[in-house]
Amino acid sequence: MNRFLKHIVLCVCGLWLIHPAWAGERRKITWPETVLQEEIIQSFRNSLGFTYLPEKGKTQKDIDSLLFVWEGEKQYDSYFELRRIAIKSKALRGETRLAIAESDRMYSKAVALDHSLGRALALNVIGEVYALTGRDQEAGDAYKKALTLFDTLKVDPALIKILLVELTEYYLHINYPTGAGECIERLNKMPLGASLETEQAIRYIFNAYYEISKGDVSAAKQYLDKVSSFVSVLPPAVLRHFFIVEAMYLTKVGLQEQALESYEQFFKTKDIYNNHALYVIALKNKADLYRVMGRKEEAYEQYNAIYAYIKSTFEKNYPKEIDQLTTRFQAEQLAYQNERDRHLSMRYYTIGIILCVVLLLVFSFFSWKKIFRLRLSKRKLEVMTRKAENAIKRKNLFLSNMSHEVRTPLNAIVGFSGLLASEDMDLDAASEKEYCEIIKVNSQQLLNLVNDILDFSDFEGENIKFNIRQSDAVKICKDVIETIRASYQLQVELSFITELSELFLDTDDARLRQVLINLLVNATKFTKEGSIVLKLEISPEDEEMALFSVTDTGCGIPLEKQKLIFERFEKLNDFVQGSGLGLSICQLIVKHIQGRLWVDPHYMQGARFCFTHPLKYKSPL
Incomplete structure (x- = not known):
């Protein structure tokens, strides 16, 4: 009994030492075997699949050893490509039974490992087996699926070239020149290999x-x-x-x-x-x-x-084995089709969900846009309401100002005209002359008021017209100064200062005089002592601009009112004669001639109005 147990132990140990897989470890691949494997694969690729392995000899034994070791090392890319070469060699040599069985096992192993390259190579060799055994329909399906997988995986171009050659041969065999032409055309476009x-x-x-x-x-x-x-x-x-x-x-x-x-x-x-x-x-x-x-x-x-x-x-x-391979391949095809249908359904569901989300976003966008428009319309309505209220206030203010401004000169004209026309009054020549002068001054004030209203209406209705031509600004300023001196009894010194002998610019002579007269007249109203100075110079900031300024030593303008005085019907002093439109009209004229009118906030000894005027007029059209 002891001798029997001893023999058993010795046999087990011998088997343990003989087979490396039973010993718990696999043999490591050697450098010569690696070189051999590389030579076989590169030779097969370089010849586009026309280099086959011999039927017998050391090479075939080495291939079997390489496949065993590569599988143990989990080097599946090399394993499947080398196995594909071995199976194709068997199929071409007529060893159909072996080729069918091994291609079946190769495909099953690639599916089990979920190895995409292995599956593509297995489909390729299955297509070759089908083609060699006359299963043309199955061969075409296997070839096409292999090419699709190769294109998806972006494998070595040599593998695609081999498959294109095989597909061309297959299409020519089944008398389908169109398919062969497509494969040949694609093959011709690919770069040559080693x-x-x-x-x-x-x-x-x-x-x-x-x-x-x-x-x-x-x-x-x-x-x-x-x-x-x-x-x-x-x-x-x-x-x-x-x-x-x-x-x-x-x-x-x-x-x-x-x-x-x-x-x-x-x-x-x-x-x-x-x-x-x-x-x-x-x-x-x-x-x-x-x-x-x-x-x-x-x-x-x-x-x-x-x-x-x-x-x-x-x-x-081959009949029995090829039928088994066909059955297995059809089963795999059915599983693949079911998986593909499932992915397709999931894709449709995903697209449907995305479309629903997009439609919801579009609906939300348009709803938000409608709400935004409603809010915008509401804000516009509020703005228009405020504008209407401001317009009503300005209208009331205008009517109030006009009733006061018109009544004052009219009362003077009517009153003194009545005195002159009365027979009961015994007036001497001096008194009659004084009354006539008063009537004349008030008539001029009334005429100026009407002219301001008409000018402002023209600007509001965009009916104003400018006669632009070249004029000498120095001469205009001197004329305006003389006009003011002759028309008003001034208690202050009125002067014009400039270093220019002449300055020609494109302007409307009458409108420029109107601006200067309005600014100087305003200065005379609020300056009781001191001086009023009109100055003309080239703008230090822009040599293409003329700079006019009217400086007085009057009561000045508070900072909080400097921006308001250019508004229509705004007056600095309600007890001073005027419509409140003069400065608004001045600003409109200066803006039309492409200049700018402002109050100098840094001048504290009175008020200083400045405006710029371009030397060359550029039409807005």
């Missing part, structure tokens, strides 16, 4: 194949001529495709004997059985060529050879 000559030759070969399918043999001939310069350096797998396409072209142009020679060259290439499907196609094409040439016995023998080869090496190997 193996320039091989890749360029492959592109030329498949372009020629495509042109033959369209019936354009001249274009096919041009591509085949280009390949001729690369024939000596092409690998056997690519050469076989060249000979097949060349034979097809020669058959199309009627050079049947030369086409047979191309087929013979095909059968003389190295490792001819590495691509089982292409070998069968070459046999069939050669048999068809014999039949077309009338060599029926040779054609019959060729057909028998094809049948025997297929029956012995291919058909018996």
Whole structure:
């Protein structure tokens, strides 16, 4: 009994030491194996999938070891690409049973690991297996899904090129030139890889194949001529495709004997059985060529050879496995479709929610906009109400002022006119002259009042017109000073100061005189002693402007009223004769000629009014 237990323990220990996985650790990959793996993958990519692994030998054993170690190290990108190469090599060699089983396991493993690149590579190799076994519909679906995944993952362009070549071959096989043309066009636009000559030759070969399918043999001939310069350096797998396409072209142009020679060259290439499907196609094409040439016995023998080869090496190997693979793939397709429908439904729900939110936001925006407009209308109504109230107040103030301003000169005119007209009054010449002077002064005041009202009405109705022409401002100022001196009995000194001999500017002579007279007359009303000075100079701030100022030594203007005196019907002293429109009219005139009128707040010895006037008038139009 003890000897039996001892043998068991020794066997278990031996197995433990023999198999690394049972010992709790996996063998680490070595540097030579890494180099070998890189060489296999790069060779496959550079040849666009035309470099296959040999059937036997050290390389195949190394591949199995690499797959085992890479899986243990969880290097799944390299694992799945290397496995795809191994499965395709088996499929092309006619090992259909193994290729079907391994592609099934590869796809299941990629789905279980949720490895997108692995799933895309598995779909690619499944498409190849389907194409080699005559399942054209399933092959097309697998190829298209693989290309979609490659485009989504943004993989190495070499993988996409390989798939485009396979898709082109598939479309040409099912006689769908449009699909083949799209793949060829996309392949032609992609940059060449590391193996320039091989890749360029492959592109030329498949372009020629495509042109033959369209019936354009001249274009096919041009591509085949280009390949001729690369024939000596092409690998056997690519050469076989060249000979097949060349034979097809020669058959199309009627050079049947030369086409047979191309087929013979095909059968003389190295490792001819590495691509089982292409070998069968070459046999069939050669048999068809014999039949077309009338060599029926040779054609019959060729057909028998094809049948025997297929029956012995291919058909018996795959029916059960390919049906299992199809069932599994269809189940995966159904699961994928259900997942896609679920995502599509979620997308629709999300879009619906977003649309509802957008509609709610739009509704809220328009509601807010309507409320805003209502509030704005309410504010405008309040502003208009205030303006109307202010207008009524100003109207009442205006009527009050006018009743006072008009009544005073009218009373004087009526009273003294009555005295002059009375027969009971015995007036001497001096008294009559004095009464006439009083009537004249009050009549002038009444006329000025009416003129101010008319001017202001013209400005309000925008009916005022200016006659702009060039005038000498110095001369205008001197004339205005003389007019004021002649018209008013002044108790103060009135003077004009300027360093300019003349100053020509574009202005309305009459309106400029009106502004200056109004400012000087206002100064005379509030200045009982001292002086009134009119000054003209070039503005120190702008050489294109003339600066006028009227300075007096009167009672001055309080700071709080300096902004109000330019309002209509505003008067500094209600007991001083005037309509309260003079300064408003002055401001409107100065603004129209593109100047500015203001009170100097820094002058404290009285009042100083300043306004600017441009030397050159620029029309607002």
